[in-house]
Amino acid sequence: MATTPAAPAEAPLLTCTPMRLPQDLWIPAAAQATTINPVNHPPVGRMAQVLKTAPTALEIAILTTKKWRTVGVHLTVGFLDTPPVALRKRLLLHMNAWGKMANISFKESKSNPQVRIARAGGAHGGYWSYLGTDILSIASDKPTMNLEAFTMNTPDSEFYRVVRHETGHTLGFPHEHMRQELVALIDPKKAIAYFGATQGWSAAEVKAQVLTPLEISSLVGTVPPDPHSIMCYQIPGTLTKNGQPIIGGPDIDNTDYAFAATMYPKQLVK
Ligand SMILES: [Zn+2]
Numbered sequence: 001m002a003t004t005p006a007a008p009a010e011a012p013l014l015t016c017t018p019m020r021l022p023q024d025l026w027i028p029a030a031a032q033a034t035t036i037n038p039v040n041h042p043p044v045g046r047m048a049q050v051l052k053t054a055p056t057a058l059e060i061a062i063l064t065t066k067k068w069r070t071v072g073v074h075l076t077v078g079f080l081d082t083p084p085v086a087l088r089k090r091l092l093l094h095m096n097a098w099g100k101m102a103n104i105s106f107k108e109s110k111s112n113p114q115v116r117i118a119r120a121g122g123a124h125g126g127y128w129s130y131l132g133t134d135i136l137s138i139a140s141d142k143p144t145m146n147l148e149a150f151t152m153n154t155p156d157s158e159f160y161r162v163v164r165h166e167t168g169h170t171l172g173f174p175h176e177h178m179r180q181e182l183v184a185l186i187d188p189k190k191a192i193a194y195f196g197a198t199q200g201w202s203a204a205e206v207k208a209q210v211l212t213p214l215e216i217s218s219l220v221g222t223v224p225p226d227p228h229s230i231m232c233y234q235i236p237g238t239l240t241k242n243g244q245p246i247i248g249g250p251d252i253d254n255t256d257y258a259f260a261a262t263m264y265p266k267q268l269v270k
């Protein structure tokens with residue numbers, strides 16, 4: 001489902017929806033992710049404990065993460081329209097910010113780029129990216145990331161906040177705000193009203209995008225949630241039970257850098 005950047009009256013809100021593959025691709029894409037990096041496979045024994053039954057192939061696929069190989073992520077990047085050279089360089093610069101402490105690099109390529117960036121509006125507009133290895137399941141003439149209306153006139157702060165966030169999804173990082181501890185802070189009624197008014201989302205969409213606690217994946221998580229992560233939504237205080245905003249990340253923070261370095265270390269421990 002695509003969303004459109006709204007023009008909220010209060011603090012700017014990143015309206016990002018990590019793109020999900022069509023459901024008929026979930027099981028093959030999960031198998032592919034597990035082949036690329038076996039750590040993507042969820043712990044079936046623990047799933048069975050939680051579910052009180054053996055998990056189905058679809059349940060395993062839903063909980064399969066989409067990380068790249070631990071030895072590093074080096075992806076080629078192309079553009080589906082014709083942004084000027086200065087803009088292409090600027091986007092690559094922000095994508096490569098993730099390489100500061102981790103073994104990550106993005107390089108422009110005109111032949112069969114793995115990451116394909118569009119700047120479309122309309123039905124497929126907004127800000128989004130497919131998650132990690134899922135980008136390999138997208139047809140080669142289709143975008144894997146959308147940065148609606150980005151130009152050289154877009155404020156620098158949006159390059160930090162949006163381009164780096166979407167690149168995080170391409171690296172296989174989900175939304176930090178989906179972590180159970182953060183979800184627990186949100187008032188569901190306020191959230192449904194707020195996202196309905198500002199994004200046009202149905203109650204079911206708000207539940208799926210913002211409120212679903214991902215109980216089983218929280219069993220797999222190893223790091224505490226970081227409300228200042230670049231991968232966190234900005235959630236206004238009007239939405240939370242305690243009235244305090246979840247600020248979200250305006251840039252990759254030290255916890256994000258450390259997490260990326262753990263996932264894709266520059267030097268593998270032997
Ligand atoms: Zn996102």
